[in-house]
Amino acid sequence: MDPTAPLLEVANLSVEYRTQRGVVRAVGGMDFTLAEREFLGVVGESGSGKSQLLLALLGLSAPGAAVHGSIRYRGTELVGAGPRALNQLRGNRISMVFQDPMTALNPYLTIGQQLVEVLRLHRQLSRADARSRAAAILEAVHISEAQRRLKQYPHELSGGMRQRAMIAMALVCEPEILLADEPTTALDVTVQAQILTLLRELRERMGTAVILVTHDLGIVAELADRVAVMYAGRCVEDADVRTLFADGQHPYTRALAASLPRLEGPLPERMFTIPGNPPNPARLPPGCSFAPRCAYVHERCLLAPPPLTVIGPGHRKACYLDGLPPIAGAP
Amino acid sequence: MSVGELKVRDLSVHYQVQHGGGHAVLRAAEHVHFDIPPGTTLGVVGESGSGKSSIARALMRLVPAAGGQVLLDGQDLLQLEGAALRTARRKIQMIFQDPVASLDPRMTVEDIIAEPLRSFCPEMDRAQRHAEVLAMMQRVGLAPEHLRCFPHEFSGGQAQRIGIARALVQKPSVVICDEPISALDVSIRAQIANLLRDLQQEFGLTLLFIAHDLATVRYSCDQVLVLYLGRVMELASREQLFANPRHPYTRALLDAAPIPDPVLARSRKAEPLRGEIPSPMNPPSGCVFRTRCPIAEARCAETVPPLIAKRPGHEVACLLD
Numbered sequence: 001m002d003p004t005a006p007l008l009e010v011a012n013l014s015v016e017y018r019t020q021r022g023v024v025r026a027v028g029g030m031d032f033t034l035a036e037r038e039f040l041g042v043v044g045e046s047g048s049g050k051s052q053l054l055l056a057l058l059g060l061s062a063p064g065a066a067v068h069g070s071i072r073y074r075g076t077e078l079v080g081a082g083p084r085a086l087n088q089l090r091g092n093r094i095s096m097v098f099q100d101p102m103t104a105l106n107p108y109l110t111i112g113q114q115l116v117e118v119l120r121l122h123r124q125l126s127r128a129d130a131r132s133r134a135a136a137i138l139e140a141v142h143i144s145e146a147q148r149r150l151k152q153y154p155h156e157l158s159g160g161m162r163q164r165a166m167i168a169m170a171l172v173c174e175p176e177i178l179l180a181d182e183p184t185t186a187l188d189v190t191v192q193a194q195i196l197t198l199l200r201e202l203r204e205r206m207g208t209a210v211i212l213v214t215h216d217l218g219i220v221a222e223l224a225d226r227v228a229v230m231y232a233g234r235c236v237e238d239a240d241v242r243t244l245f246a247d248g249q250h251p252y253t254r255a256l257a258a259s260l261p262r263l264e265g266p267l268p269e270r271m272f273t274i275p276g277n278p279p280n281p282a283r284l285p286p287g288c289s290f291a292p293r294c295a296y297v298h299e300r301c302l303l304a305p306p307p308l309t310v311i312g313p314g315h316r317k318a319c320y321l322d323g324l325p326p327i328a329g330a331p
Numbered sequence: 332m333s334v335g336e337l338k339v340r341d342l343s344v345h346y347q348v349q350h351g352g353g354h355a356v357l358r359a360a361e362h363v364h365f366d367i368p369p370g371t372t373l374g375v376v377g378e379s380g381s382g383k384s385s386i387a388r389a390l391m392r393l394v395p396a397a398g399g400q401v402l403l404d405g406q407d408l409l410q411l412e413g414a415a416l417r418t419a420r421r422k423i424q425m426i427f428q429d430p431v432a433s434l435d436p437r438m439t440v441e442d443i444i445a446e447p448l449r450s451f452c453p454e455m456d457r458a459q460r461h462a463e464v465l466a467m468m469q470r471v472g473l474a475p476e477h478l479r480c481f482p483h484e485f486s487g488g489q490a491q492r493i494g495i496a497r498a499l500v501q502k503p504s505v506v507i508c509d510e511p512i513s514a515l516d517v518s519i520r521a522q523i524a525n526l527l528r529d530l531q532q533e534f535g536l537t538l539l540f541i542a543h544d545l546a547t548v549r550y551s552c553d554q555v556l557v558l559y560l561g562r563v564m565e566l567a568s569r570e571q572l573f574a575n576p577r578h579p580y581t582r583a584l585l586d587a588a589p590i591p592d593p594v595l596a597r598s599r600k601a602e603p604l605r606g607e608i609p610s611p612m613n614p615p616s617g618c619v620f621r622t623r624c625p626i627a628e629a630r631c632a633e634t635v636p637p638l639i640a641k642r643p644g645h646e647v648a649c650l651l652d
Contacts, residue, residue, distance in 0.1 A: 188607070189544060190584065193587040217517075218590060221592055221593040259518060259520070260517070274518040277486045277489065277519065
């Protein structure tokens with residue numbers, strides 16, 4: 001491991017599954033780097049490959065998966081690395097927060113036991129030191145009465161509290177990278193706002209780099225420095241957050257933003273819609289995967305998928321179209 | 332001729348639950364009232380545990396009401412039994428949140444959509460039913476070749492179209508929509524929201540539309556009811572609610588929604604609401620919202636705030652308003 005090497009470099013990463021219906025490409029040709037302290041938002045719908053991408057980064061893809069390409073953490077290749085090497089990183093240097101804390105936490109162990117386990121494994125702390133560190137991290141994620149919570153089981157906590165406990169577990173070893181898979185989707189909107197505030201605060205205080213996967217452009221607008229938009233396993237556009245929202249250039253990015261209901265602004269008679277359905281990952285079209293739903297589809301779009309090309313500083317898109325006229329009917 | 336005017340008066344829903352070795356009463360909805368004029372939509376919003384689904388289920392007689400009236404065109408659905416209840420049930424149908432789970436996996440699309448016709452329209456023969464099913468499928472955007480398919484072959488959005496066709500096939504006047512788009516992909520939600528609006532205009536439907544986010548409600552509802560722990564906090568026209576939200580809980584819900592604009596999102600000052608919704612087994616005294624309310628005073632713990640019309644069509648339950 002080289003501490004001067006870039007934090008995370010992902011090159012041409014793909015994840016494929018062989019099924020009875022043929023090869024399903026869940027992730028295809030992902031290319032990106034994550035800088036220190038950077039907050040990357042990955043936006044996509046179900047089946048876009050965003051969760052598969054996160055699992056692949058931690059070597060957690062399902063047994064049948066074929067993972068190709070390169071994932072370098074501080075210069076060390078993780079694709080093909082053995083479980084021993086990965087276990088030294090997982091939960092330690094790179095950790096993950098899942099969507100549903102009820103299924104991700106162990107129901108048979110108290111919150112304290114689960115936190116202490118991580119610390120004893122990765123930090124070789126004594127039981128007493130681990131316990132006091134565990135209490136401190138619960139306070140850091142604003143769980144009140146930390147000593148009492150350590151003795152409670154996951155089912156004894158509320159939904160928001162459980163998600164805070166899982167974030168505490170992910171951060172207890174002060175990882176360099178935090179991966180979060182729809183961390184607020186299962187929560188009520190007021191609790192979601194609390195967790196988003198917590199993530200923003202922790203990131204500022206601890207300097208952890210974050211990759212947060214979500215279907216919600218609003219969450220990305222609140223938190224991310226940079227955004228990658230995924231569709232059918234591929235990145236179709238990435239840019240810094242302000243550029244993406246002010247000057248998104250891929251038709252899918254624009255259409256997704258236009259189809260969001262908003263609390264303010266004009267109220268059209270009909271909501272803007274994207275026609276059709278996301279494609280079946282087992283039967284992707286030969287050209288651009290978005291072509292069947294795209295308002296600007298062109299003959300060449302149907303032949304081969306457009307490559308992700310640089311169109312501005314830190315701004316890439318995978319679309320043959322040069323410049324994009326405004327979407328008819330969009331706000 | 333039914334027109335689909337729904338008036339709910341003083342509706343309460345209680346559940347008997349095991350609690351600490353004995354029985355206790357969970358008050359899922361308390362003294363809820365609202366009117367939905369024919370052909371219009373009432374949006375019901377609130378977090379999980381606010382009683383939204385309990386109210387929907389009580390209107391459908393899927394759970395018993397502890398008290399109150401549900402007047403559909405003047406007839407109290409809660410008083411009906413037997414054949415009269417069956418007749419009334421034709422007029423009120425439901426669309427569920429999880430489109431795939433709410434369809435029988437062993438039935439074909441045709442059987443699913445035809446089932447209400449078999450139950451409610453025994454005079455129809457097979458050919459008539461088939462024609463009705465086909466017409467409704469076309470109306471909701473399903474192709475004739477889907478007739479013989481099974482629910483698992485459909486995406487969430489397509490499955491919700493099946494659920495909508497089933498709810499509408501025997502021409503109800505009222506449709507209860509329990510978060511019909513929450514479980515769908517972002518790019519599909521607007522399609523289904525527009526479809527519901529088109530069908531409402533075509534058939535003159537009265538809709539009760541449950542949602543957990545206010546932005547969706549803003550596009551599809553004429554009136555909005557805000558619930559917290561089974562109590563009505565605010566009831567207003569859409570225009571009033573979004574232009575002039577009066578209850579602190581309504582304002583908190585509006586402030587909590589992520590803003591899909593990085594410049595606006597990061598310039599916002601509002602603090603998120605603290606804590607979480609308390610257990611309905613042990614609701615706070617006085618105003619149930621006071622434990623999380625940013626402006627609560629001592630008297631909020633003593634008096635239950637009555638729902639008061641602050642102006643015509645805008646009712647608020649807050650002592651401090």
